[in-house]
Amino acid sequence: MSTSPIGVTGYGVHLPVWRVQRKDIGSALGASGGRGTRAVAGYDEDSTSMGVEAGLPALAGAAAPAGLVFATATPAYADKTNAAIVHAALALDQSVPAWDFAGASRSGMGALSAAADAAAAGRPTLAVLSDIRTGLPGSAEERDGGDGASAVLFGSGDGVVAELIGRGSASAEFLDRWRVPGETASKVWEERFAEGIYRELALDAVDAALKDAGLTRADLDRVGVAGLHRRAVGVVTKTLAADAAVIDDLASAVGATGTAQPGILLASALDDAAPGETILIVQLGDGADAVVLRTTAALATYRDARTSPGVTEQIGYGRTIGYQRFLTWRGFLRRETPRRPDPDRPAAPPSSRNSQWKFGLAGSRCTECGTRHMPAIRVCRSCKAVDRMERERIAGERGTIATYQADLLAYTLSPPLIGAAIDFDGGGRLMCEITDADAAALKIGDPVEMTFRRFYTTSDGVHNYFWKARPARGAVAATKEA
Structure with a gap:
């Protein structure tokens, strides 16, 4: 057992670039949609791909973890370990175990707790939390939820x-929110019923966590409360806010992100906190869980070394889409598919043989002449040397657009399909798609970065994952209309 301080050594967040204005939801349905926006996963994103995007910055500059736990209430697969896909895309060693925590939003805090326990036992562990919140058109879940x-x-x-x-927890069985397998949206009991229950459970969990830490509420500097029951979140936040600054739950800009929310709130707090601050994170869901952390002097150095955007920056990258496109991506608005043959199903044997390329985006560099090849090959195209290659990962590098075209005839759920040749700063060229982009705004020479995405899902439920390029974050207008 380790006697060193146990805690956070790295963190990352992924907020999709797309936003739906709540007023557009209300306008389309003839009701009040509320104020602000909600974050929307792109047509080529799911909980697995978003988890990869959050995991990449968390591991940047860190030693490889000895374990991976992946939590989501909206898994892309059942009867298949989604964490294994995250594991492959993060290029973790084969010896690193990967486990799913799935089924409910509370699994997010469960994954954090499991990762902390593993670290205390001497096994540094990465907890990845991801969720896509989908409600029926016009529902509170649709309006107040968010993806991240x-x-x-x-x-x-x-x-x-x-x-x-x-740490502290309080569990109780009561009917608040539920969704049977196969349903796309949750059902919710009348909110007033659970509001008081959550308040009592949350305060019990907080008191237990503070007792464990040897602190009182007056010692807290920042408090964040996560949960899908918005009234209960408000009541608990108000109760705790008398003694500490409130961490913005991002309800107005992003929405309630379910499983992912406690990690997002923690990241937001760490983006701004000074060394020596005490942070309380609470999650409500079939009970309540609370964790207390104290920032260290290493936080400032860590932030200075980071190259990935923080929570506030990612909110600023948001781009608006129409409500109809949101419904199409969610499958509620059935539209005619492109009049082209369906894409081929990815086959398991070649996917397994080429997993370092397909999931890890690892090419090869010739040790004789330095030429980089994507994908990896045995014979160098430049000097013809045979088996003189070293594997080299491209996922974290930036590149520039050498040339591109927008294709209105190719198969895609969000036309046009933008194909491009990307030249990488470290050498090599890759032909790939560009996502999260406006074709009319792209230019040759624009900087891009790689992002893990789901290309499509076949009729028998196979998800085809690979990497696409996207405009380098910060290089696009913050509120440009898509």
Whole structure:
């Protein structure tokens, strides 16, 4: 068992670039949609791909974890480990176990707790939390929900940026929210019924966490409350806010992101906190869980070294889409598919043989002449050397657009399909799709970065994952209309 401080050694967040204006929801349905926006996963994103996007910055510059846990209430697969796909895309060693925590939003805090326990036992572990919140058209879930992912790496030693000093939980069985397998949207009991129950459970969990930490509420500097029951979140936040600053739950800009939300709130707090601050994160869902962390002097150094955008920056990258497109991506508005043959089903044997390329985006570099090849090959195209190659991962590199075209005839759920040749800063050229982009705004020479996406899903339920390019974040207008 480790005697060093246990806590957060890395973290990351992924907020999809797309937003739906709540007023557009209300306008389309003849009702009040409320104010602000909600984050929307792109047509080529799911909980697995978003988890990869959050995991990449969490691992940047860190030693490889000894374990991976992936939590989501909206898994892309059942009877198949979604964490294994995240594992492959993050290029983790084969010896690193990967497990799913799935079924309910509370699994997010469960994954964080499991990762912390593993780190305390000497096994640094990455917890990846991801969720896509979908409600029926016109529902409160549709309006108030949001999509996103977060990742928190737990470890020990001098690299800890926030030490875990207290935990508490309170569980109870009561009917608040449920969704049977196969349904796309949750059902919710009348909100007033669960509001008081959640308040009592949350305060019990908070008191237990503070007792574990040897603190009182007056010692807290920042408090964040996550949960899908919006009234209960408000009541608990108000109760705790008398003693600490409130961490914005991002309800007005992003929405309630379910499983991912406790990690997003923690990341938001760590983006702004000074060393020595005490942070409380609470999650409501079939009970309540609370964690208390204290930031360390290493936090400032960690933030200075980061190259990935923080939570506030990612909110600023948001781009608006129409409500009809949102419904199409969610499958509620059935539209004619492109009049082209359906794409081929990805076959299991070649996918397995080429997993380092398909999931990890690892090419090869010739050790004789330095030429990089994508995908990896045995014979160098430049010097013809045979089997003189080293594997090299491209996923974290930026590139530039050498040339591109927008194709209105190719198969895609969000036409046009933008195909491009990308030249990478480290050498090599890749032909790939560009996503999260406006074809009219692209230019040759624009910077891009790679992002893990779901290309399509076949009729028998096979998801085809690979990497696409997207405009480098910060290089697009913040509120440009899609």
